[in-house]
Each structure stands twice: as structure tokens, then as C-alpha cells.
Amino acid sequence: MFAVPKSLMQSAALVGAVAASLACSVLGPKAQPAQPVVTDPLQGFSQDRDKALKIEGRPAQFQVVAGVATYGGYIDWAQVVLGNTTIRCRFLTIHWAREEVAGDVKAAEPFVGNGYIRKLELSRDVTITYRDQTATANDGVLDLRANLGMLTGDVVLTQGQDVLRSGRLVADLATGTSRMEPLPERR
Numbered sequence: 505m506f507a508v509p510k511s512l513m514q515s516a517a518l519v520g521a522v523a524a525s526l527a528c529s530v531l532g533p534k535a536q537p538a539q540p541v542v543t544d545p546l547q548g549f550s551q552d553r554d555k556a557l558k559i560e561g562r563p564a565q566f567q568v569v570a571g572v573a574t575y576g577g578y579i580d581w582a583q584v585v586l587g588n589t590t591i592r593c594r595f596l597t598i599h600w601a602r603e604e605v606a607g608d609v610k611a612a613e614p615f616v617g618n619g620y621i622r623k624l625e626l627s628r629d630v631t632i633t634y635r636d637q638t639a640t641a642n643d644g645v646l647d648l649r650a651n652l653g654m655l656t657g658d659v660v661l662t663q664g665q666d667v668l669r670s671g672r673l674v675a676d677l678a679t680g681t682s683r684m685e686p687l688p689e690r691r
Contacts, residue, residue, distance in 0.1 A: 556612035557621050558585040561596065573598045584624065588635055593644075594628035607649035622649050630655065637663045639673065651678040659684070 576582030642657025
């Protein structure tokens with residue numbers, strides 16, 4: 505192993521920044537540096553779709569006609585388990601249907617007989633774990649029919665010693681790709 509002088513490392517970083525700046529100015533305003541593509545705990549929802557989704561927590565509200573159920577509260581936690589993926593949050597809103605549509609996930613008993621989950625809305629203190637990965641955020645949405653997952657507000661993704669922070673995590677559950685995005689600036 506060899507040591508690299510600090511001044512050389514700073515020079516290399518400056519050259520990289522200048523090169524990126526020049527590339528953006530030459531290629532035009534639409535040429536932006538690529539967002540980091542990451543794997544994340546939401547990918548368990550693309551890999552474990554054949555398993556039943558287990559819902560744990562205290563039901564707060566159940567609207568059978570609308571196909572909406574709300575779990576959790578300020579004191580209680582709501583939890584969803586699908587294969588190796590576990591989601592915990594303070595408030596969980598589940599959109600479901602009695603008839604299965606492509607993308608839906610079967611709910612485990614005793615959830616409304618033959619219910620199929622189409623969308624999960626996660627609020628307050630969201631934590632998602634999948635194997636050795638953990639993601640935390642303020643809020644999240646998993647639209648299973650659209651194959652889209654999104655975590656927003658102070659998103660922290662960890663795997664071992666690696667940590668990524670951002671304002672938003674967007675996951676394409678069909679392709680298994682995810683990207684971290686900064687939140688748009690407020691004016």
C-alpha cells in the first residue's frame with residue numbers, strides 16, 4: 505500500500521469537479537450528473553411478490569366499501585411483513601381490493617378474507633429492513649400496481665458501514681433499480 509499526498513488528492517478532486525462542470529456546460533443544461541443508483545430494502549417487494557403480505561398492528565379505521573384500512577397511531581406501531589422485508593411506521597394506510605389485478609399482493613389472513621393489497625402509504629418514523637439493508641424516512645408510498653416505491657423526507661439508507669442520505673428514494677420495483685434524489689429547493 506502507498507500513501508498519496510493530500511495536495512495531490514485535493515488536486516484530483518478539483519480536476520474532477522472542473523471536468524464535470526465543463527461537461528455540463530458543453531452538453532447543455534439538460535446534461536446533469538447521473539443520480540446514484542442503489543439497491544435498497546424496497547427491492548424485497550419485487551422479489552417476494554409470491555408470498556402473502558402480513559399486517560400487524562391496531563386497526564384505527566376500516567372502510568370496507570372504499571377498500572381502505574388504516575393501522576397504527578401516535579402510540580402504537582403498524583408493521584407489514586412480506587418475505588424478508590419488514591416495514592414499521594406510526595401510520596399505515598392500506599388500499600386493497602377483493603379482485604386481484606396485475607401487481608397486487610395477496611394479504612395474509614385474517615385481513616378481509618380474500619384481500620389483495622394494491623398500495624401502501626407509510627407515515628411517520630418509517631423503517632424498512634430487508635436482509636442487511638435498512639432505510640428510514642419520514643414518509644413513503646408503495647404503489648404495487650404501478651411497481652413504484654418512494655420514500656421521502658430525511659431518507660437514510662444503510663448497509664453495514666455504508667450510509668447514503670438524501671431527500672427522496674425512488675424505486676422501480678419491476679426493474680429492481682433505485683435512485684436517491686435531493687428534495688427540490690423551496691422558495
